[in-house]
Amino acid sequence: MDHEVILRMLNINKAFPGVQALNDINFELRKGEVHCLLGENGAGKSTLIKIMSGAHQKDSGTVLMHGEEVDIKNAHISRDLGISTIYQEMSLIPGMSVAENIFLGEEIVKSPFYIVDKEKMEKQAEEIFREMNIDINPRRMVKEISTAQQQMVEIARSLVKKRQIIIMDEPTSSISDKDTHELFRIIRKLKSQGVAIIYISHRLQELSEIVDRITVMRDGQDIGTVNMKDVTIDQLITMMVGRTLEKMDKPVRDYIGEVLLEVKNISWGNVVQNASFILRKGEILGFAGLVGAGRSELMRLLFGAEKMDGGRILLQGVQVEIHSPMEAIGYGIGYLSEDRKRDGLVLSMGIDQNITMANLPRVCNGFFLSRKKEQLEAKNIVQALNVVTDSIHKLTKFLSGGNQQKVIIGKWLLTDCQILIFDEPTRGIDVGARAEIYKLINGLAQLGKSIIMVSSDLPEIIRVSNRVIVMNQGRIAGEFENDGTITQEGIMPLMLGGVGNVS
């Protein structure tokens, strides 16, 4: 590899009111390398890349590109310098077509009147997708395609023009393993063309496959830059958190009790087909599968958020009809949705008001809300779940992903639900907070609550669940007792639709 440095950042400082987000950061990016920024949420990774992309201005420090000092005052300058950013939060416009989104801000125009050349854009978009080996129709509206596909569109955007630097902020957090594979292929290709890639991910396992060097950040400081092949994942985690993470115990099984929930032949179009399973008291039941396998949809049916075509739900042997989330909560079923920001939190409301939202009667005196009771309950939850905040009134839009998730968990703890469905509970959450959430889930199960956990992260499923159900294309493809013998290699074929042995 040639060691020509494209971008060098020296002694970068950045403060936000009350927080020193970046403290004398040094960062170096070489031509044709994949450089990973690693750190817990709040470590300063996002701030650093936002300075590169022009979304934030540094307070002090020097940015050099090809040895020349540059001042990235806004996103426009950043783009002209050949820097492209794929943000973790989708920045697509739902009401526009895929092609229009890909070329947003860089529309292809026909002279003489600068008319947007839709056909040409669509054709080029098609070519990019072909190159990426994925199948998305560029004429469809962004709102009509799945989250995973939207992520791929986001990636396609940065491939429109030749870039020098591409920043990817958690590009794999919501896409399937197959798409991840394709993404890696694209990254390798870009790399061979000399493009430098800054890669942020919380999936440590995938780093070794693609990353050359890693810069670890913690609390706004850079802890060090290392070569991927020189370190182990455990060493990286130690660098990130500053201490060794306690290993999660294997799921304990002796507190699992009688059957609590029985689901029989639930169907919903061709999205969920004849799904049947049982859930025991105190059990953690993992749902593995590819994105789009119908797991979330099955859970939403169970929770009454969608209307099922057919099937039965039995709670403690008694058949129940669930038509709405309100009724589901009445039966003691809680659902922590996949997309925290879209349908988990009211971002414009405070932590306290979000926590009490699903069970306001608990903080009411008769007809009236008691602010005192509300604050007390919220304070208890915030403390018990270790939500990092300076005030319980803080608006939830200002919290990090991990803390937002804790607020949502807190909301459901307050409802006394017996069955809690976690849909992708650790998506976009850093390693430290992840361990806390696993611990919480485990603790809830020990208290006798039954947990269903939908996750696209296989190691997570294997680590946390007592039992694993695999779904593929709307059907339940297999079931495993987690007696310590299941492996990713055992589950994967079922997820992909191949034939596996069902235990």
Next chain:
Amino acid sequence: MFHKIADRFGIGIAIVALFIFLSVSSPHFLDIANLLNILLQVSISTIIAVGMTFVILTSGIDLSVGPLTAFSSVIIGLTLHLDIGIGIPILSGILVGGLLGFMNGILIAKLKIPAFIATLGMMSVARGAALFITNGQTIHMFPSEFRFISAGNLTNIPIPVIYALVVVVIAIFILNYTKFGRHIYAIGGNKEAARLSGINVKYVETWAYIICGIACGIGAVILTGRLNAGLNLLNVSPFLQQIVIGAVIVSAVFFDQYRRAKKDSSAAKGLNRPSQAVGATKSY
């Protein structure tokens, strides 16, 4: 600097400036009688604006408040002439307002018609119905008790002002201290999150429109009493919804600016102790 001040206190400054300008330009402006008269004039729009606030907080809109008020007013006028006392006419006016609001609510919450379209339709329907019932003619001559209760004076203080105050206080109370009020905010903040939290979105949304309709009914009672000389649809300001929506938005901006100004000062305080805030982010 000026920009920042305008951003934080703009609306407050504008109102004070207007007040000073009017005081200087007319010797009668500051008369108690005139100030009371101003209050009397804004009391109807205040009451309806309170109803509109519930709707706007759920991120909806009600364009039909003008015709709703007119229709309720017609109902009150007609029932007053039936000689059945004044209680039933007043109640039926308010009830009719609530009923039309309920229809808005059903169209929007249950049938998922966009609020803008549903209430635009209701606007024509209510106006048409009012014209049809009255044949376009004027209703007048109402009993004096009615005129007193709806728009009289209580030792110089116009009674509608009292009504408006009561309505405002009740609304503040409902919005801030009841489950229903919290649900209203939650739905406006994120409808899907509210639904998945077990909030009955359709029910709460429908009630927001019913409350708006009831507010129109109350406004109609006052309007009817004030326009004793002859109630005619032309007397209901055709700009009522614009005035009302404007009132809601201006007050929202006012409180938003107030809140931001407050937050600025507390953020400035926060800067003095950054160590504490940094410590808070480290406790994983």
